[in-house]
Amino acid sequence: MKSHLLPDFIVERIEDRCNRCGVCVKQCPWGVYSWNDDKTDILIDYTKCVGCQRCVVYCPNNALIVKPYYGSYRPNAYWTKDIISDIKKQAEQGGVLLVGTGSDRPYKVYFDHILLNASQVTNPSIDPLREPMELRTFLGRKPDQLEIEIRDDDIEIKTELYPNLVVETPILFAGMSYGAISKNAFLALAMASKEFGTLFCTGEGGLPKDMREEYGPVAIVQCASGRFGVDPEYLNCAAAIEIKIGQGAKPGIGGHLPGEKVTAEISATRMIPEGTDALSPAPHHDIYSIEDLSMLIYALKEATNYEKPVFVKIAAVHNVAAIASGIVRAGADVIVIDGFRGGTGASPKVMRDHVGIPIEMAIAAVDQRLREEGIRHKCSIIASGGIRCSADVVKAIALGADAVYIGTAALIALGCTMCQKCYTGKCAWGICTQDPNLAKRLNPKEGAKRLVNLLRAWSLEIKDMLGGMGINAIESLRGNREHLRGIGLEEWELRVLGIKGAGE
């Protein structure tokens, strides 16, 4: 069938800079560039271009420009080019539209309507360059109080404590499975976590056996609906276990890792035959209600001798506050809330773009509800889904989170350019692919370096912001909404966020 689609990008070559070296042909996995028959010239088929910018960055002569295709249909504010293209695609292929990464729709970004406070006169700001600034964060359930016995000169804690995790910055790497991302990308996340003193989440693709000893202690291992690679050793080698109920990019549905991505090593990690689709059902079939969730939380605690905190990750949906309260009461030590901007390797477009609520609203509502019920200390909250910069981290924590997960931002640090083609397995940057020729483009050591740099940079910025507020320990920011003001928000939005308007 002849495709009626318009191209997405156009490639311009600056002819007097190009010496036909052929790097672009090698770098582009999409087939945009090809040699002509006698190898004297390079042909360009820009209709195949996805805008990943790999060729531009690697062109030794800076001869290439990739830009959005400017030809379009008659301008129409309702029947946009996107809408028209989607209809044409579905008419040609008859299926569910698939996309990668988080939603790109122009919904209101609440982070961008919140401003931070700083000290002036009445309360000194603190200079983070000279004075101590503490970002160390504990994740897990805290007791109502401590019972301490003092005998002579000995002090003993009598209260039995729940397992807690320590991170040196309130930024953790979100669940991205080996399978969705390459081994090198996965390894880079693990290495960076170990080096910086934070944690990474394995996603639901298991943890390769050769990584367990070294990186298990910095891994949050996921137990998702497909139970891939979940064995007693996997659970016991980790720092924590995360039950994945849902994710912001596709709340309420499962995931399909296509068979062509299930290579020999992935099949060994997931414990399924090579080439088989790895299908994660929409729900856990042993969890159809809150008391079933409680049953799995305790099954995992039993399986790990009560030594590991259990996380529960949910997508931010309409009744997230009530659901979160139930999750705490069900025994979770940490709740991860993934906002509707959360990324993904593959999601039906309709789910990604139309389901869920913003993370800012969700965190505010959950924190408020748990405080009203007097159970906020029973769990930690991790905000996830679309955290783009250190200011987002600070705002999320002030709204009520203990820490954040970053996924997309980490991948961008590794090279991702948000071309949204993760589901094709052809990632030119070696991140979202299992093709060995592409995967080797990402050197895990260099990747880890970039990630550590990012964590360092954001941590420094967070210290700056804290210092400005006159705060020198991250715990004094947590839930401290006094340091937030809304701008350009309506009354109900301020109410849900629990913040005042600017000038109030």
Place this chain on the structure above:
Amino acid sequence: MIKPRDDKDFQACGLFGVMDRSGERFNGKMVVEAMKNMHVRGNGLGGGFAVYGLYPEYKDYYCLHVMIQDWNEDAKREVDKFLDANFDIVHDEEIPTNEDANVVNPPLFWRYFVYPQKKGDDKRLSDDDYVIKKVMYINTKIKDAYVISSGKNMGVFKGVGFPEDIAEFFMIEKYKGYIWTAHSRFPTNTPGWWGGAHPFCILDWTVVHNGEISSYGTNKRYLEMFGYYCTLQTDTEVMAYAFDLLMRRQKLPIEIVAKILAPPMWDIIDHMDEKRKKLYTTLRMVYAPLLINGPWTVIVAHHGEMFGLTDRIRLRPITAGEKGDLLFLSSEESAIRAVCPNLDRVWTPHGGEPVIGRINEKALKKVVE
């Protein structure tokens, strides 16, 4: 005390029901023991019991169990005045409770045995509809007063706590009945509100329920057309009204009602013989707004009958057991075994297929007439 919020209630639970089909009454010890076995299915934020054959000495009178929140004296006075104006009160008393029980801030509970005194337009109403109307008035118009049960010769005892705490509070083991249903609650909302506990009751119909209905909005708005107003924002209330509408008002048997609430899938209906196909197709077509979607199990009781039913793909558990005249329904088999180790039969019904316990004809006369 926390009032219900304006958003919807979610919860999950442990359920238990037992019936002596010969009509023989027995005390509540067995039910409490069974609920204790399923302790971990609840989180201490709701427990309750419904008892049938409870007040044989007043069996001709409606018995209203009324909860007065915060011991509000004005509310109590207003209820007294309202009932006095609309009913003959043949007897009323505080429901005895045990102050040492492990519960926090219990409200006041009062029971009234009443006979309708219809006036004016109300004379056209049946006794049952009259009682419903007056109960709705108290629940919606009198602040801090809630009627938690309103049938004859039966009653509901419920509150915030584990079922065993609630049993201790109401001294349940002293009461006798021929049907007992019980509920242990794991709410994620409205915790701490005594009225939010189960069983939910309308006349002598009680429902205990486990799960969350994803069709709530559709069901609720359909029921509103028939004069039911869901004031408690709970799935259970929707269930109770659906049963009231279909079984009491429209007089459909549970065997049919089950196929309305939990109908078979179309591709199964497509393979039925013509007669059944027509019946099932018509039921789905006419009663589409009462398909109860999502995971749920209910145990429903009214005089002479107790049944258990799950959603059509059985997303919540139920196990049935029989021993002589006794019929058990439970979220877990172990709870039945805990009180009756040697069963004649134990089974789990298919999704949407009710397990029905009916009292034999003679015994029924004994308890309701």
Place this chain on the structure above:
Amino acid sequence: MRFVDSYLEGVRKIDEIIKYAKIEGEVAEIDARDLRHKELNDLMRECVLRGARKLILKNVCGQRYIGTRLFFNPGVNVEIVIYGTPGNDLGAFLSGHRIIVYGNAQDGVGNTMDSGEIIVHGRAGDVVAMAMRGGKIFIRDSVGYRTAIHMKEYKERIPLLVIGGTAQDFLGEYMAGGRVVLLGLNLKNGKHKSHYIGTGMHGGIIYLRGKVEDYQLGKEVGVVDMEQEDWKFLEKVVEEFCGHFGNEIKVDKDEILGEKFMKLIPVTKRPYGKIYAY
């Protein structure tokens, strides 16, 4: 606001409950009557740490996760004999142990089980063998909904589930590997009532004895002819089944194998490859 962790609340310390266990050499007998879920598992672990390799549990009534907390590195193999009704998630994440139940089991038997064996002299509830990845489960009577959902296999690790009776709906849903044998020994009219058998199945094999109409099968499974090696496999399995339960129910290996078996396999390893547009 009241907060109760109903699973942990009131759990006694090991020295308060050790009296419920009688350890003699490698055998420990535990009276579970008054033990809470966690207490029983604490006690079982303690017995194994003290050298017991066979645990006899009496008066079990609803206690969950039996066998789950016995993962040790390096591993040990323990035999657990249960009298009564074990609670949900019996043998969840089980690692190499052998569990024998004299009674019925509830929901979640062998949930994400890794290896070992579970033999139930009775029936079992819903989601038996969910995401099971190794080992064997034998259920004498019938099972509930969603049996063997997402069971999976890898190379020589092929889990096996044998059911003497019948199963309710969604048997083998999303199955990604392993072997399920449904013997249909207690069928009244020879017909299974289960619908959506093997829906979403993309690996493994279901062997089914007794009648099933086409429309009871999921769209993703096909019926194929039994071959010599299938019969050889079934012979071994049925022999093992008779060995476990021959004393309790009337079973005759040759009679069972004398009847028709249906072999169900997935139509494709990639059932949902074609539902997307790119």
